[in-house]
Amino acid sequence: MTDFxxxxxIYLQMADRLCDDILSGRYVSGDKVPSVRELAVTLxxxxxTVVRTYDTLSAEGIILTRRGLGYFVADDAKERILRMxxxxxxxxxxxxxxxxxxxxxxxxxxxxxRWKQRFKQKEA
Amino acid sequence: MTDFxxxxxIYLQMADRLCDDILSGRYVSGDKVPSVRELAVTLxxxxxTVVRTYDTLSAEGIILTRRGLGYFVADDAKERILRMxxxxxxxxxxxxxxxxxxxxxxxxxxxxxRWKQRFKQKEA
Amino acid sequence: MTDFxxxxxIYLQMADRLCDDILSGRYVSGDKVPSVRELAVTLxxxxxTVVRTYDTLSAEGIILTRRGLGYFVADDAKERILRMxxxxxxxxxxxxxxxxxxxxxxxxxxxxxRWKQRFKQKEA
Amino acid sequence: MTDFxxxxxIYLQMADRLCDDILSGRYVSGDKVPSVRELAVTLxxxxxTVVRTYDTLSAEGIILTRRGLGYFVADDAKERILRMxxxxxxxxxxxxxxxxxxxxxxxxxxxxxRWKQRFKQKEA
DNA sequence: GTGGTCTAGACCACT
DNA sequence: GTGGTCTAGACCACA
Numbered sequence: 001m002t003d004f005x006x007x008x009x010i011y012l013q014m015a016d017r018l019c020d021d022i023l024s025g026r027y028v029s030g031d032k033v034p035s036v037r038e039l040a041v042t043l044x045x046x047x048x049t050v051v052r053t054y055d056t057l058s059a060e061g062i063i064l065t066r067r068g069l070g071y072f073v074a075d076d077a078k079e080r081i082l083r084m085x086x087x088x089x090x091x092x093x094x095x096x097x098x099x100x101x102x103x104x105x106x107x108x109x110x111x112x113x114r115w116k117q118r119f120k121q122k123e124a
Numbered sequence: 125m126t127d128f129x130x131x132x133x134i135y136l137q138m139a140d141r142l143c144d145d146i147l148s149g150r151y152v153s154g155d156k157v158p159s160v161r162e163l164a165v166t167l168x169x170x171x172x173t174v175v176r177t178y179d180t181l182s183a184e185g186i187i188l189t190r191r192g193l194g195y196f197v198a199d200d201a202k203e204r205i206l207r208m209x210x211x212x213x214x215x216x217x218x219x220x221x222x223x224x225x226x227x228x229x230x231x232x233x234x235x236x237x238r239w240k241q242r243f244k245q246k247e248a
Numbered sequence: 249m250t251d252f253x254x255x256x257x258i259y260l261q262m263a264d265r266l267c268d269d270i271l272s273g274r275y276v277s278g279d280k281v282p283s284v285r286e287l288a289v290t291l292x293x294x295x296x297t298v299v300r301t302y303d304t305l306s307a308e309g310i311i312l313t314r315r316g317l318g319y320f321v322a323d324d325a326k327e328r329i330l331r332m333x334x335x336x337x338x339x340x341x342x343x344x345x346x347x348x349x350x351x352x353x354x355x356x357x358x359x360x361x362r363w364k365q366r367f368k369q370k371e372a
Numbered sequence: 373m374t375d376f377x378x379x380x381x382i383y384l385q386m387a388d389r390l391c392d393d394i395l396s397g398r399y400v401s402g403d404k405v406p407s408v409r410e411l412a413v414t415l416x417x418x419x420x421t422v423v424r425t426y427d428t429l430s431a432e433g434i435i436l437t438r439r440g441l442g443y444f445v446a447d448d449a450k451e452r453i454l455r456m457x458x459x460x461x462x463x464x465x466x467x468x469x470x471x472x473x474x475x476x477x478x479x480x481x482x483x484x485x486r487w488k489q490r491f492k493q494k495e496a
Numbered sequence: 497g498t499g500g501t502c503t504a505g506a507c508c509a510c511t
Numbered sequence: 512g513t514g515g516t517c518t519a520g521a522c523c524a525c526a
Contacts, residue, residue, distance in 0.1 A: 009516060023227045035498060046518045051500080059307055067382065068498050068526035085228055094235070097221060098242055103147045104209055108239050111218070115232050118222055133510065134315065170511050257501060271475045283513060294503045299515080316511035316513045333476055342483070345469060346490055351395045352457055356487050359466070363480050366470055381525065418526045 010045060011052040018057060019081045022073060031073045033063060060084075134169055135176040142181060143205045146197060155197045157187060184208075258293060259300040266305060267329045270321060279321045281311060308332075382417055383424040390429060391453045394445060403445045405435060432456075 004010050021027050033039075036054065040047040054071050057063045062080055063071045074080070101108070128134050145151050157163075160178065164171040178195050181187045186204055187195045198204070225232070252258050269275050281287075284302065288295040302319050305311045310328055311319045322328070349356070376382050393399050405411075408426065412419040426443050429435045434452055435443045446452070473480070 011516080020227060037498085048519085049517065052516090054499090065378070065499065066526090067378065067500095068524080070498060082228065085224070086230075089224055089228060089230065093221065093224065094238060097217065098239060100209070100213055100217065103144060104206065104213060106210075106213065108236060112232060112236065114218060115222060130313065130315065135510080172511060176510085259501080268475060284515095285513085296504085297502065300501090302514090313514065314511090315515095316509080318513060330476065333472070334478075337472055337476060337478065341469065341472065342486060345465065346487060348457070348461055348465065351392060352454065352461060354458075354461065356484060360480060360484065362466060363470065383525080420526060424525085 011049050011056065014039075014043065014045075014050070014053040015056050018053070019062065019085075022062070022077050023081055023085075027073050029073050029075045029077060032069075033071045033073065035070055135173050135180065138163075138167070138169075138174070138177040139180050142177070143186065143209075146186070146201050147205055147209075151197050153197050153199045153201060156193075157195045157197065159194055259297050259304065262287075262291065262293075262298070262301040263304050266301070267310065267333075270310070270325050271329055271333075275321050277321050277323045277325060280317075281319045281321065283318055383421050383428065386411075386415070386417075386422070386425040387428050390425070391434065391457075394434070394449050395453055395457075399445050401445050401447045401449060404441075405443045405445065407442055 004013050018027070018033065027033060033054075034042065036047050036050045040050045043050075054063060054065075058065060058071070060080065062074055062077045064074050065071050100106070101111070128137050142151070142157065151157060157178075158166065160171055160174045164174045167174075178187060178189075182189060182195070184204065185198055186201045188198050189195050224230070225235070252261050266275070266281065275281060281302075282290065284295050284298045288298045291298075302311060302313075306313060306319070308328065309322055310325045312322050313319050348354070349359075376385050390399070390405065399405060405426075406414065408419055408422045412422045415422075426435060426437075430437060430443070432452065433446055434449045436446050437443050472478070473483070
């Protein structure tokens with residue numbers, strides 16, 4: 001059981017991670033993703049949990065199943081994820097961020113400062 | 125049943141909103157908050173759910189109960205909330221925001237632009 | 249275990265039946281559908297199987313979940329089902345029907361005759 | 373891997389197609405059907421899958437194997453297929469069609485219209 | 497070996 | 512009592 005947060009279902013966190021991996025290029029269209037049993041062992045979760053993750057992603061058209069062969073990254077997987085995530089970011093994350101900034105009295109400069117700091121760290 | 129997200133417990137969302145109201149000044153120290161029954165009717169939720177909200181906030185020292193009178197906003201409520209929220213913002217919200225920006229390829233300029241737009245709207 | 253066909257997953261057959269019931273008006277928008285455990289007992293299947301059925305329908309926007317209360321038929325459930333089914337009928341069922349008719353040398357008159365027979369039976 | 377539906381076993385879909393070809397006259401009694409390896413390459417499937425298809429059709433008496441020579445269409449293949457398919461059509465396909473028509477409110481005229489359209493297209 | 501389905505049973509959170 | 516999640520383990524079909 002590797003590092004999963006308590007406040008969100010494991011199968012959803014696994015789905016999010018796979019999507020992250022597709023966005024970052026770790027998996028590209030056509031790639032085979034780990035088999036259900038393999039991933040279950042790797043992450044120390046039950047096979048059914050992996051099944052649920054793959055089921056979810058499959059329903060969203062992000063991965064495809066080929067009988068007896070495994071799950072594969074869909075052709076337009078990255079585009080689909082980007083589209084969904086961008087909508088989520090613009091319509092949920094950002095408004096909520098701004099709301100918090102106003103409530104907590106955090107100025108935009110503080111955000112941009114942190115952003116630059118992060119950038120410097122990455123360079124180093 | 126007014127607009128609650130389904131991915132988080134209603135009683136926690138209600139607690140969050142009450143905290144928001146304290147931060148925004150809608151309620152100040154010493155104010156009486158709505159009675160359990162009243163709030164239950166207003167929001168269309170079960171009375172038990174409201175009880176749980178107030179229990180949670182009580183345990184955090186944000187509201188206090190006076191037997192037979194109701195719940196009242198604690199003296200240092202705003203400070204307590206600010207402290208907790210700021211930590212949450214800096215250690216959770218912001219890192220996650222930056223991670224998403226990098227994954228989605230969203231530049232900081234887009235964030236600041238939106239921020240300015242929001243500011244203009246508020247003025248108008 | 250009441251009458252389920254062998255060639256299709258039980259959870260999908262259950263989903264189909266619920267959709268049939270919505271189309272036929274047995275359930276209308278806002279109606280509560282049987283609880284997971286109740287339906288499991290009624291149909292003699294495992295609760296997890298019912299969960300899977302409801303999960304699927306939920307993902308398709310046909311039913312909605314309210315925490316601690318149950319599953320309810322969505323507002324536009326009937327329209328959604330009709331839309332999906334009609335597309336399936338026109339693009340899959342009908343072309344396949346015609347193909348079979350040609351291969352088997354079955355004339356349209358035979359179909360219409362059967363249809364009329366069915367109609368008479370229903371009247372009686 | 374040419375266009376196979378995912379809701380039915382590939383080997384069964386291949387069997388169906390071969391039967392279609394026999395019904396349509398593409399293959400007649402005594403004809404040799406493609407070798408396992410050839411068909412496997414043509415359709416991009418595993419050779420084992422083709423073997424399974426031919427096994428199934430052999431068991432149904434639709435094709436016959438001659439050791440060292442290959443598989444050949446049986447004498448009464450067409451009649452056998454016609455008999456099985458007609459029963460299936462009348463007892464399964466047609467009742468289900470009618471049920472769908474009633475549920476979806478599709479009148480028989482719409483079916484006959486489409487049928488005529490299809491006929492015209494074929495003539496042209 | 498791969499996925500797909502189902503069962504049994506447990507624990508949790510919410511209403 | 513309601514749904515939500517997870518585990519354990521089994522059996523099947525497919526490649």
